[in-house]
Amino acid sequence: MITVGTVLFEGFELLDVFGPLEMYGMLGDRVELLLISERIGNVRSHQGSVVVSEHEFGGIDSLDVLLVPGGMGTRHEVTNPALINGLVALAAKARFVTSVCTGSALLARAGLLDGKKATSNKRAFAWVKKQGPNVEWIAEARWVEDGNVFTSSGVSAGMDMTLGVIERLFDRQTSVEVADQTEYEWHEDKNWDPFAKKNGLI
Amino acid sequence: MITVGTVLFEGFELLDVFGPLEMYGMLGDRVELLLISERIGNVRSHQGSVVVSEHEFGGIDSLDVLLVPGGMGTRHEVTNPALINGLVALAAKARFVTSVCTGSALLARAGLLDGKKATSNKRAFAWVKKQGPNVEWIAEARWVEDGNVFTSSGVSAGMDMTLGVIERLFDRQTSVEVADQTEYEWHEDKNWDPFAKKNGLI
Numbered sequence: 001m002i003t004v005g006t007v008l009f010e011g012f013e014l015l016d017v018f019g020p021l022e023m024y025g026m027l028g029d030r031v032e033l034l035l036i037s038e039r040i041g042n043v044r045s046h047q048g049s050v051v052v053s054e055h056e057f058g059g060i061d062s063l064d065v066l067l068v069p070g071g072m073g074t075r076h077e078v079t080n081p082a083l084i085n086g087l088v089a090l091a092a093k094a095r096f097v098t099s100v101c102t103g104s105a106l107l108a109r110a111g112l113l114d115g116k117k118a119t120s121n122k123r124a125f126a127w128v129k130k131q132g133p134n135v136e137w138i139a140e141a142r143w144v145e146d147g148n149v150f151t152s153s154g155v156s157a158g159m160d161m162t163l164g165v166i167e168r169l170f171d172r173q174t175s176v177e178v179a180d181q182t183e184y185e186w187h188e189d190k191n192w193d194p195f196a197k198k199n200g201l202i
Numbered sequence: 203m204i205t206v207g208t209v210l211f212e213g214f215e216l217l218d219v220f221g222p223l224e225m226y227g228m229l230g231d232r233v234e235l236l237l238i239s240e241r242i243g244n245v246r247s248h249q250g251s252v253v254v255s256e257h258e259f260g261g262i263d264s265l266d267v268l269l270v271p272g273g274m275g276t277r278h279e280v281t282n283p284a285l286i287n288g289l290v291a292l293a294a295k296a297r298f299v300t301s302v303c304t305g306s307a308l309l310a311r312a313g314l315l316d317g318k319k320a321t322s323n324k325r326a327f328a329w330v331k332k333q334g335p336n337v338e339w340i341a342e343a344r345w346v347e348d349g350n351v352f353t354s355s356g357v358s359a360g361m362d363m364t365l366g367v368i369e370r371l372f373d374r375q376t377s378v379e380v381a382d383q384t385e386y387e388w389h390e391d392k393n394w395d396p397f398a399k400k401n402g403l404i
Contacts, residue, residue: 011258015384018251022217022357025249033250042254048235049220050254052244122385154385155224159358183215183324183397185355187387195385200249 002027002169005034005063005090008043008053010082011073014154016100017051020067020162026178027166036060036090038082046071065165066094069158070101070121078109078131087112096165098150099156107151108132116146121154122199125182140196142187152191160187204229204371207236207265207292210245210255211285213275217357219253219301222269222364228380229368233352238262240284248273259288267367268296271360272303274321280311280333289314290384300352302360309353310334318348323356324401328334342398344389355395 004024006017024031037043037053044050044116068087076199077083093095099107104120105111105128113135119130129137133161138144143161152161163186179185179186196202206226208219226233237256239245248254258282279285289312293299301309305331309315311371315337322330322339331339340346345354345363354363365377365388381388398404 013224014220014227018216018220021216021249021251025216035251047223049223049237050256052252052254054252123383154383156361156384156386160280180397180400181325181356182358183388184358185387185396194387195382 001032002030002064002184003032003034003062003066004065005036005055005094006067006069007087007090008037008051009033010044011046011071011076011163012043012069012087013101014047014049015046015069016069016071019101019156019159022182023159023166023178024164026111029106032128034060037202038086046073057089060090060093063090063094065096065098066090066168068099068103070099070105074105078105078193082112096148096150096168098142098161098165100152100161102128104128104151105131106168107149108135113149113151116149117144118149118151119144119153120151122195122201123154124199125199126156139201141190142192143190145190149186153195156182159184164190167179204266205236205264205278206233206267206269207238207248207257207262207296208269208271209238209289209292210239210253210277212246212278213273213278214245214271215273215303215357216247216249216251218271218360221358221361222302224382224384225361225364225368232375236262238322239375240288243373246312247294247350259291262292262295265292265296267298267300268292270301270305270308272301272307276307280307286312298350298352298370300363300367302329302354302363303356306330306353307333309351310337315351315353316352319346320348320351320353321346321355322353324397324403325356327401327403342395343392343404344394345392352373357399361386365390366392
């Protein structure tokens with residue numbers, strides 16, 4: 001049984017969370033999905049939809065995957081000690097630490113990317129880089145894997161990265177089956193990234 | 203201002219809802235997103251995440267887009283008169299009627315696809331067809347557009363269809379910009395569908 005803990009905060013980006021959770025969810029009874037936040041209760045996304053978080057940071061014993069989304073809410077959360085300290089504590093209990101989009105700004109502020117390669121949303125790249133001066137930021141990548149840390153590019157890239165994480169947790173065939181079930185065309189090459197060039201980063 | 207009303211029910215599929223809402227959400231202050239259900243309050247998705255619905259069927263005056271997701275919950279909802287009658291009433295107030303995945307089974311049961319072309323999830327196709335004997339079901343399609351009704355294939359296809367709807371609401375350039383912002387590779391050709399063949403439907 002794989003446990004995936006997703007961190008929610010006000011202003012999180014919908015697809016950063018629910019793209020990956022759709023993919024993990026296809027694992028059926030092989031997976032448990034937990035939503036975690038500073039306080040248990042309703043959390044409003046950037047788009048307005050409200051999601052119920054059923055766990056707080058201190059209530060988690062261990063995770064196979066920690067998932068940190070991005071979204072406009074990260075602009076506030078990078079200076080929220082409760083969130084940043086919560087990430088440090090959760091990452092220490094997680095087998096894999098992952099982020100989508102500007103979620104890597106939060107991991108960077110928590111020091112979890114220091115000395116590692118990482119990527120982020122292409123349109124927020126300059127801001128994200130400032131959050132982690134000791135990180136080796138990779139502009140052109142669908143996602144970056146460095147040790148047990150996976151960071152993805154913007155929004156949709158989280159689904160491709162998640163299939164990459166599922167490959168590590170199980171095997172490639174499992175990821176291909178999940179992609180087929182969701183009728184998703186997996187960008188399996190983690191170096192595929194037309195958006196870096198489109199946004200003038202390379 | 204474009205108003206998008208999304209119907210929620212117990213057991214809805216996460217990405218069927220939040221893939222499209224991510225795309226619509228990128229329209230910023232040009233769009234209003236409403237979640238609608240039989241009763242206002244918490245609605246649990248098939249994957250377990252709980253979302254707060256803030257509107258009931260009778261509380262909606264008009265919509266630009268009605269969005270009906272699929273998911274395992276459709277197996278129950280096809281025989282729920284409150285949901286089916288709710289869809290009939292909402293569709294009559296909507297400029298565009300759209301579904302993702304097995305959401306087309308619900309539209310079919312509501313009689314909203316009679317005499318029209320439509321598609322659905324490739325792995326549930328036989329079951330969906332039974333829900334609408336007077337529908338011209340198209341097996342190979344990313345999405346199908348017939349008059350003001352859009353139906354998409356499984357799960358991920360909802361994002362491609364939504365960009366197609368945004369093209370009708372605004373223009374192609376707006377859809378391309380939304381895809382770029384979400385770092386999404388839009389399958390703009392609505393006939394692109396490798397999953398029909400993979401699942402032996404053609």
